[in-house]
Amino acid sequence: MLFLRPMAIVQQIQADVKAAINGLYPDTTAAESFQINQTKPEFEGDYTIVLFGLVKLLKKSPDQLGKEIGDRLIEQSEGRISAYNIIKGFLNLVVSDNYWVGFLESQYKNSSYGNHSPNGQKVMVEYSSPNTNKPLHLGHLRNNFLGWSIASILEASGYEVIKSCIVNDRGIHICKSMIAWQRFADGATPATTGQKGDHFVGEYYVKFNDAYKAELDQLMASGLSKEEAEKEAPIMKAAQQMLVDWEAGDPTVISLWKKMNSWVYAGFDETYKRIGSNFEIVYYESNTYLLGKKTVQEGLEKGVFTQKEDGSVWIDLTADGLDEKLVQRRDGTSVYITQDIGLAQQKYEEYKIDQSIYVVGDEQNYHFKVLKLIAEKLGLPKADGIYHLSYGMVELPTGKMKSREGTVVDADDLVDEMVAIAEQHTRELGKVEGFTGEELKSLYDTIGLGALKFYLLRVDPKKRMVFNPEESIDFHGYTGPFVQYSYARTKSILRKSALPEDLSKLSLQIAGATLLPLEREMVVSLEQFPTIIEQAAKEHSPSSVANYIYNLAKTFNSFLTELSVIRAESEEKRQLRLAIAVMTSNTISSGMKLLGIRVPEKM
């Protein structure tokens, strides 16, 4: 079935008003200087033209100008505008019932409503980026949810999306876990201890730090300074030696490294599966850490980089307000930024992507600014398509999470806790009847994870946020479960009205209907969904989707309280409201999907 999506009504009105002004005042640029807003609820109308800019330019009174434009719109908008009123320089336009009903009729069966047609652009979203020395924590959850959501939003707005992940699987931190395991594990494995692999390996990372601290204390007690002790501590030396051996390809070290990483990956897989993250391509730093060296040579030849006497290679970014940045060490090895440039090139070569989005915390703002600048200066293809989706740290009421102080909120634990709270609430409300045990388990997962995802996504990414495990996660008000509940209510109505499950089999008669205020509010809101998706994609902002879906759900709840659907006052109203319920159901489900949140049939 083909659903031609009409132009968004805001844009349509904008074009109509422009045409009206150009018709009235052909020799001016006035048609460019007005604003259009959604009309405030206390006034009559759907959209409002702010006249002040025009008033100034055309030297007319707002009332006179408003009347001229309003009359012309009614005449020439092909029936879209049915009435208007002017209050203090605001021209409030009433969009006709006919338009709204026509819109509803054309879209209520459209299961992919809101999705834009392919735009031919390819974008890669890199997110998650775990280290293999410890399990995922709350901060990773914000990252994963953001990455998944922005990928879905871009997909819905017409991009071809490739999700990727770079795993930091090498380096001194992994060696620390390895050394600790060699010394303290006595052959234990996740299988023998019954632990999840990432947690198991993380424990040895902690054990390393404990042992290191003990050595430091001892060395300092014997008279060494803190700096000397840090240099001399045998366990740290062992870890550093192990890193050297790893780079040299020492078979025992490599084999231990592979073994421990495989435990971690098994653990990660479980977590990813649970929280709903996945990737089309996974990059490993052990494969990419040597990338970029060739680029350094090319950059030197192009004169983008300069080499100092000691052999180190730099780029001078002071003209761009930044500093000088090292891109290759004296000893010829590459640094972090160099690998990233190399990987950026590789991504482009492999996938011919137009945009490359990095979901990474805001502590790396500077790094990505530099990365993009270097890519631009090197003239790499699509360098301007590099975008750092930066997000703020998640803090606890007690302050920052610190692994050393054991105040890190573990991702698996948190998800378990959320699901347990969902179960507890559901039981307290007595809403467990009519479900099988399996269904209940899945319902608790849906609600618990929904609450968590919604909570982390509803906030503007770039803001730091406080996570209060006791109070912050609520199941009422502006939350995931509220939206899920609203969805369940739409489904309940659709079940009881005995409509066919298959949307294409629906044939509701709604043409010519008139709209009550809440019916109108619903349709107005539904009509905005495609625009919201477009805007969320442009601004890389899942929070605007969360905000929109919440408001839609909220309006629907008011609608249900005020108006009966199944027992409507007339058959005409019943059909109209069913169409609204069908489309709302659809839109909530699609919107939540963009946030990576499932919706329940019943709750």
Added chain:
RNA sequence: GGUCCGGUAGCUCAGUUGAAUAGAGCAACUGCCUUCUAAGCAGUAGGUCAUUGGUUUGAAUCCAAUCCGGAUCACCA
């Protein structure tokens, strides 16, 4: 110190391409379940939009300065 980000109700946050009386949720208080799920709805109360100055017919929004908080400026990643 340089650069960047943030500061809106008791708390958590929307609103920041300038526009009508600054909006939600939580917490507090009032009502509403013989009526499609009360995880809901309706309402009350709660604000010097960090401060000061400027631009403008109009500023939470733009500009400048100041204060507070954070990040960053490694031959770490």
